[in-house]
Amino acid sequence: MKNKGFRVIFCSIVYIFLFLPISVIVVNSFNATTTKPYMSWKGFTLDWYVKLWDNSSLLEAFSNTMIIAIVSTVLATVIGTLGAIGMYRYKFKGKGLIDGLLYIPVVIPEIVLGISLLTIFANVNIPRGMLTLILAHVTFCIPFVIFNVRARLSGYDNSIEEASLDLGANRVRTFFEVTLPILAPGIFGGALLAFTLSIDDVIISYFVYGQTKTYPLKVMESVKSGVSPDVNALSTIILIATILFVVLTQGSLFKKKDRRI
């Protein structure tokens, strides 16, 4: 590890490995080819960025993904935050059971969660679609929110809340003005993780989508015949938006909470 040259070369190779397939996607989004499987280079064009707006099924899939991600993130964050606080503070029967169940979506292979949700939805006749997708996403996002909030709670000083109550604030006001601001970084980190997991999910969605296709499922469908360059164009736009988001939030969020995918 002493040798600087070795360190630079080794890390460069790893970064090339990490960014190689992404550069393929970005370059192919400017590829003028119109024949499947859209791989050989036929010159530079911006056409795919224009054609993208005519591909209504792709845009619909993308908007489904965003709706599901936003709704699931909000639900998982609210339910998870309340749950983390309740499990930290109160004693009740079955606490150990709930605690144990929370680890399941984290460690179990996603495919097992996907097929188990499929069988139960089929058994109770819930039609597969937006509702089942949101239920599934909320389920696998909640534990990540809880673990993040819990990490924040472990250093939490209960006496601050007692002080607030002693000074005449009621429970609701204490919750919103004292508890919530202290937990905010954990809640925000959990929500961000939930959102990322939701927009990228393929495996679990694959078993519960019915007719409501998400963007990853749309990509999956086109993988067999060759992903068309307008999909690459949309992916490039998402990538740039993500990098902008990272750069803009870099100062506040990523200083404290940086161990997130």
Added chain:
Amino acid sequence: MAGKSKHEFRANTLPAIITVGPVALIMLLLVAAPLMYVGVMSFCSIDEYYNVTHDLTLGNYVRLANTDYLKIYVQSLLIAFITTILCILIGYPFSYIIARSKSRFKRIFYMLVIIPFWTNSLIRIYGWRSFLGTNGWLNSSLVSLGIVSEPIDFLYKNGTTILGMVYCLIPFMILPLYTAIEKLDGTLLEASADLGAKPVSTFFTVILPLTSSGIFSGSLMVFIPCLGYFFVADILGGGNSDVIGNLIERQFQSGNNWPLGAALSIILIIVTLVLVKAYQKLGGDMDALGV
């Protein structure tokens, strides 16, 4: 007494129900119940129209002992094992260099690991296929440079599936390792060197034991998903290097034998439980997995 229990209800039971109720409901109805149902279904049969019937049988498990299935289990475990080893061999030195770096760009180095994973994983795997395919970038460069005369078929081998798995899962190794290495106290390394230890023995007696928690949690979070990532084996392995996930996916989609798919899932659950137990035996912290 009545007054006291009423107080107890308002002070403890009611807030507990309000706060924990929704989580408990979701975990019981959408995690515990479905998994138990999969367990029951693994003993069910199907009729001639592929409907699940409740004639209980051990037949699904007997079918799983078939050599064709056993071959894929072994292959799947082998792919997961090699993927994990490669993730450690690449991830450990990489995390070490980044975490111990004194550069002011350290944060950027770290973010550069995460950014690729904000692009959809399927499309990134497809990017590899475009790169490695017979008319892909790699082959066009090799041919035009005259290194080979005919394009080489890189795809649809165990090696390409492993490449895809390493690519998808390596952040789960790098992130816990980075955390563990960054916590490492530099003075311990100096002390070890002052006391005459060579760099190699400092590594094995000081650095490695102190960062083993990162290796254990990283390995768990790489090995287990690897058994289920059917889409990687599909896109890059083309059916030649299936994992257990492919077997399950087939039974729930085209094969339409849900009880057999359920039995396959139970096997995967058992493998997961064994690995998690081993992780706990090694002193692994469960809370380190979800953050």
